Amino acid sequence: MPGPGFCGLSPLRVFPSVFVVAALLGLLPVLRSHGLQNTVTSKVSTMGLYIGPGDGDVTSAPPEVSHEVHPVTNHSGPFHGKPRKPFPVLGIDYTHVRTPFEISLWILLACLMKLGFHVIPTISNIVPESCLLIVVGLLVGGLIKGVGESPPVLESKIFFLFLLPPIILDAGYFLPLRPFTENLGTILIFAVVGTLWNAFFLGGLMYAVCMVGGPQINEIGLLDNLLFGSIISAVDPVAVLAVFEEIHINELLHILVFGESLLNDAVTVVLYHLFEEFAGIDHVTLVDIVLGFLSFFVVSLGGVFVGVVYGIIAAFTSRFTSHIRVIEPLFVFLYSYMAYLSAELFHLSGIMALIASGVMMRPYVEANISHKSHTTIKYFLKMWSSISETLIFIFLGVSTVAGSHHWNWTFVISTLLFCLIARVLGVLGLTWFINKFRIVKLTPKDQFIIAYGGLRGAIAFSLGYLLDVRHFPMRELFLTAIITVIFFTVFVQGMTIRPLVDLLAVKKKQESKRSINEEIHTQFLDHLLTGIEDICGHYGHHHWKDKLNRFNKKYVKKCLIAGERSNEPQLIAFYHKMEMKQAIELVESGGVGKIPPAVSTVSMQNIHPKAPSERILPALSKDKEEEIRKILRNNLQKTRQRLKSYNRHTLVADPFEEAWNQMLLRRQKVRQLEQKINNYLTVPAHKLDSPTMSRARIGSDPLAYEPKPDSENLPIITIDPASPQSPESVDLVNEELKGKDSVLEEEEEDERGLVMHPKEPSSPGTDDVFTPEPGDSPSTQRMLRCLSDPGPRPEPGEGEPFIPKGQ
Amino acid sequence: MGSSQSTSEEVRELVGKTGFSSDQIEQLHRRFKQLSGNQLTIRNLRKAPTGLADEINFEDFLTIMSYFRPIETNMDEEQLEHCRKEKLRFLFHMYDSDSDGRITLEEYRNVVEELLSGNPHIEKESARSIADGAMMEAASVCVGQMQPDQVYEGITFDDFLKIWQGIDIETKMHVRFLNMETIALCH
Numbered sequence: 001m002p003g004p005g006f007c008g009l010s011p012l013r014v015f016p017s018v019f020v021v022a023a024l025l026g027l028l029p030v031l032r033s034h035g036l037q038n039t040v041t042s043k044v045s046t047m048g049l050y051i052g053p054g055d056g057d058v059t060s061a062p063p064e065v066s067h068e069v070h071p072v073t074n075h076s077g078p079f080h081g082k083p084r085k086p087f088p089v090l091g092i093d094y095t096h097v098r099t100p101f102e103i104s105l106w107i108l109l110a111c112l113m114k115l116g117f118h119v120i121p122t123i124s125n126i127v128p129e130s131c132l133l134i135v136v137g138l139l140v141g142g143l144i145k146g147v148g149e150s151p152p153v154l155e156s157k158i159f160f161l162f163l164l165p166p167i168i169l170d171a172g173y174f175l176p177l178r179p180f181t182e183n184l185g186t187i188l189i190f191a192v193v194g195t196l197w198n199a200f201f202l203g204g205l206m207y208a209v210c211m212v213g214g215p216q217i218n219e220i221g222l223l224d225n226l227l228f229g230s231i232i233s234a235v236d237p238v239a240v241l242a243v244f245e246e247i248h249i250n251e252l253l254h255i256l257v258f259g260e261s262l263l264n265d266a267v268t269v270v271l272y273h274l275f276e277e278f279a280g281i282d283h284v285t286l287v288d289i290v291l292g293f294l295s296f297f298v299v300s301l302g303g304v305f306v307g308v309v310y311g312i313i314a315a316f317t318s319r320f321t322s323h324i325r326v327i328e329p330l331f332v333f334l335y336s337y338m339a340y341l342s343a344e345l346f347h348l349s350g351i352m353a354l355i356a357s358g359v360m361m362r363p364y365v366e367a368n369i370s371h372k373s374h375t376t377i378k379y380f381l382k383m384w385s386s387i388s389e390t391l392i393f394i395f396l397g398v399s400t401v402a403g404s405h406h407w408n409w410t411f412v413i414s415t416l417l418f419c420l421i422a423r424v425l426g427v428l429g430l431t432w433f434i435n436k437f438r439i440v441k442l443t444p445k446d447q448f449i450i451a452y453g454g455l456r457g458a459i460a461f462s463l464g465y466l467l468d469v470r471h472f473p474m475r476e477l478f479l480t481a482i483i484t485v486i487f488f489t490v491f492v493q494g495m496t497i498r499p500l501v502d503l504l505a506v507k508k509k510q511e512s513k514r515s516i517n518e519e520i521h522t523q524f525l526d527h528l529l530t531g532i533e534d535i536c537g538h539y540g541h542h543h544w545k546d547k548l549n550r551f552n553k554k555y556v557k558k559c560l561i562a563g564e565r566s567n568e569p570q571l572i573a574f575y576h577k578m579e580m581k582q583a584i585e586l587v588e589s590g591g592v593g594k595i596p597p598a599v600s601t602v603s604m605q606n607i608h609p610k611a612p613s614e615r616i617l618p619a620l621s622k623d624k625e626e627e628i629r630k631i632l633r634n635n636l637q638k639t640r641q642r643l644k645s646y647n648r649h650t651l652v653a654d655p656f657e658e659a660w661n662q663m664l665l666r667r668q669k670v671r672q673l674e675q676k677i678n679n680y681l682t683v684p685a686h687k688l689d690s691p692t693m694s695r696a697r698i699g700s701d702p703l704a705y706e707p708k709p710d711s712e713n714l715p716i717i718t719i720d721p722a723s724p725q726s727p728e729s730v731d732l733v734n735e736e737l738k739g740k741d742s743v744l745e746e747e748e749e750d751e752r753g754l755v756m757h758p759k760e761p762s763s764p765g766t767d768d769v770f771t772p773e774p775g776d777s778p779s780t781q782r783m784l785r786c787l788s789d790p791g792p793r794p795e796p797g798e799g800e801p802f803i804p805k806g807q
Numbered sequence: 808m809g810s811s812q813s814t815s816e817e818v819r820e821l822v823g824k825t826g827f828s829s830d831q832i833e834q835l836h837r838r839f840k841q842l843s844g845n846q847l848t849i850r851n852l853r854k855a856p857t858g859l860a861d862e863i864n865f866e867d868f869l870t871i872m873s874y875f876r877p878i879e880t881n882m883d884e885e886q887l888e889h890c891r892k893e894k895l896r897f898l899f900h901m902y903d904s905d906s907d908g909r910i911t912l913e914e915y916r917n918v919v920e921e922l923l924s925g926n927p928h929i930e931k932e933s934a935r936s937i938a939d940g941a942m943m944e945a946a947s948v949c950v951g952q953m954q955p956d957q958v959y960e961g962i963t964f965d966d967f968l969k970i971w972q973g974i975d976i977e978t979k980m981h982v983r984f985l986n987m988e989t990i991a992l993c994h
Contacts, residue, residue, distance in 0.1 A: 518970075520919060520922065520937075520941055521898075521971070523922055524901075525979055528901070529980070536835075579940075
């Protein structure tokens with residue numbers, strides 16, 4: 001361990017760098033095993049010098065390596081010729097694990113890099129992560145080359161089949177649908193027309209340059225140049241994501257650039273295949289052009305269609321997964337991946353298929369799956385896409401070192417120049433056109449950011465790499481030019497975009513939490529605007545959205561969403577989410593007993609002051625509350641876990657989740673208590689449930705809650721607050737009731753007189769019910785029963801709510 | 808206002824009042840005639856409690872429509888602010904049915920119930936709890952920490968502005984009046 005003050009950094013800061021170095025060195029055994037045993041020590045010592053200032057740690061590693069190797073050589077020597085070898089106590093068989101070992105090492109390297117960057121914050125503020133990763137890739141590539149091995153190149157197959165899909169799926173599944181659909185026209189125009197313009201403009205100009213550019217590049221024909229143009233003109237979603245993620249610009253710009261980068265895949269695929277096919281042909285007829293045009297529609301719409309089909313199947317499947325919650329996330333991933341592969345199978349646009357399937361399945365799947373699966377999906381997607389991105393950039397760096405390059409000043413520089421010019425002109429021209437139709441016009445500042453955000457990335461490189469050298473002898477030249485453009489856009493544009501955004505004072509993303517108020521207002525506005533549009537007779541945006549929603553509600557939701565949730569309106573779903581979040585915050589902020597200081601002390605009292613004046617019972621004083629709390633805590637046991645026959649595949653109800661469900665229930669209960677207080681005689685025997693509670697039931701599934709039918713003969717706890725409080729007046733309730741502390745410590749509500757009727761004792765998730773006063777009739781008991789019914793039930797006046805098993 | 812709307816004087820008057828262009832006014836007038844069956848006013852067919860008008864004439868029609876005009880790019884800060892306030896005031900009045908300047912809990916509950924009324928299976932309780940939750944949130948945004956005995960009367964217009972601060976009402980509350988050629992018959 002280096003002593004303090006090494007290179008002026010504290011030990012803590014140096015630690016990750018040592019990690020990094022150790023990881024790099026970990027690559028050595030990989031390389032060694034190729035059989036260069038004799039040269040081990042010499043190479044390794046040069047390695048040691050290569051790495052950096054002589055440090056005890058660094059040079060100590062090599063001797064271990066050579067020690068590893070020796071037993072092998074020693075091993076086989078003496079036993080040569082003997083018919084029987086002694087049993088090998090320790091052996092090495094690297095080839096056996098080679099591939100997974102190397103893959104894991106690379107991924108580990110990527111993760112450690114990410115770790116390192118975030119521990120050293122100073123650099124990561126200036127340089128975006130993608131740049132740093134490319135630099136690391138360059139270093140690693142240089143390392144490997146220096147050792148004499150040929151570094152791996154980013155193979156197109158690996159890239160397109162394994163590295164790209166997680167990123168796109170992550171983007172598609174979490175695509176903010178509202179701004180996307182609102183700006184769809186703009187995005188499509190940028191994606192399709194913009195990319196076409198870029199490709200042809202660039203191709204044409206490069207052809208002109210090639211004609212006059214000198215002997216090296218004279219043979220590059222028009223079609224080749226057009227192919228090159230089409231490869232390099234597409235804005236890359238990976239690069240855009242990596243850079244824009246860090247600068248937090250406003251939603252509109254983000255979705256414009258990002259949406260464009262996603263949707264231009266169709267254009268790129270068509271152009272690429274088109275020109276690749278035509279490259280050998282001298283004469284392009286009109287028919288070919290028409291066919292090419294047609295294939296564009298086939299590719300894009302076909303891709304979307306494939307995605308939608310898989311999305312629907314996934315949504316339908318998720319309807320039935322209530323018994324096996326564990327594999328729910330897997331369905332989402334697998335169906336999406338299959339959509340991607342199927343689209344690629346037919347040469348359709350895989351990216352669009354992936355996006356379409358993610359968008360399609362999301363609302364239905366989210367209504368069907370449990371809360372845990374939702375979290376799993378979210379985190380797995382984020383994890384995979386993050387690692388993919390890191391690997392892509394590292395490999396870009398490595399491939400740069402590894403590839404054979406052919407540098408031609410004219411070609412490369414003019415490519416770079418024309419790329420920029422084409423982008424700027426394209427954006428300006430298209431915006432002028434688009435602004436005629438937009439309500440919220442794009443200002444020059446916006447246009448600048450859009451033009452500047454046109455980053456190229458690994459997709460262009462992989463497409464170039466796919467070219468066959470036999471057909472395209474100038475492949476190396478192309479690759480060099482592509483890499484130069486990528487480096488330029490990622491480094492120069494990526495690094496400077498953040499200060500430019502600050503300089504130009506571009507509107508940033510507003511970090512506002514979605515509040516329930518906002519949701520109500522937004523929905524209200526939607527209705528209002530639909531109405532106004534109807535009045536104007538204008539078939540506008542809202543009109544079609546309304547129609548789609550109606551169709552969705554009437555037919556689609558019924559098929560794809562399990563059970564009663566199919567009727568749940570969006571507002572309620574949103575409200576439920578908010579409540580869950582609040583409950584989680586409450587629990588996380590120090591457990592059940594404390595009041596988080598950030599929570600406002602606004603309570604029902606403040607907004608509905610009528611309740612106190614009509615209160616029938618006096619409130620409990622603080623001491624009495626304490627006493628009650630103590631009593632209950634001591635006398636009531638915790639719910640025992642209801643363990644069915646345990647197997648690995650069922651999720652056991654964990655007490656944490658139980659606790660927070662309980663909390664939700666209690667909060668709802670007590671809140672509604674106040675409303676009930678003055679009208680308990682007049683409210684019809686209805687469900688008293690809040691949507692949250694019923695969702696909590698359904699959501700935290702797999703334990704089916706067996707409802708116990710109503711029984712009047714259950715024991716009752718009564719605490720009579722009017723009489724002098726004494727602990728003995730509390731009866732012991734049956735053992736299923738959980739500790740009551742949480743219920744008494746709601747931060748918002750006052751306590752009422754407590755009469756608790758335990759119901760349905762066999763279900764662990766149940767709660768007790770508060771009724772406003774003792775001695776009320778069975779009808780009110782039934783009415784205030786707590787075991788929730790599943791939300792929207794069609795029968796009013798039903799006295800016995802229950803949840804069907806397994807839903 | 809007679810049906811001879813084409814008199815340029817009246818048109819100019821309306822242009823001044825509402826800010827529409829004369830073409831737009833022409834088109835809207837055509838639409839108005841469709842809706843009203845060539846009468847001078849549109850009758851309110853709904854049996855309305857107090858607060859709703861029985862009939863509106865063309866000028867009222869235009870005034871309301873003018874709230875939904877998209878904002879122009881050449882507006883300066885002050886005009887933008889004014890425009891935004893006007894739109895929000897319109898919205899506020901839609902919530903505040905008794906026009907007392909405050910959105911009380913009851914009114915808010917009504918709004919949420921109506922929003923959810925499209926779904927017959929939702930019972931009143933859910934709507935109520937949502938409205939209560941929203942009201943509490945609004946109170947905590949506008950007033951912050953409240954003592955248990957303070958009472959929050961209702962959302963005033965200023966509070967309303969505060970709530971809407973983060974949201975771009977100008978971009979959301981508009982209808983395109985450009986392509987009025989797609990006038991469809993009521994169905």
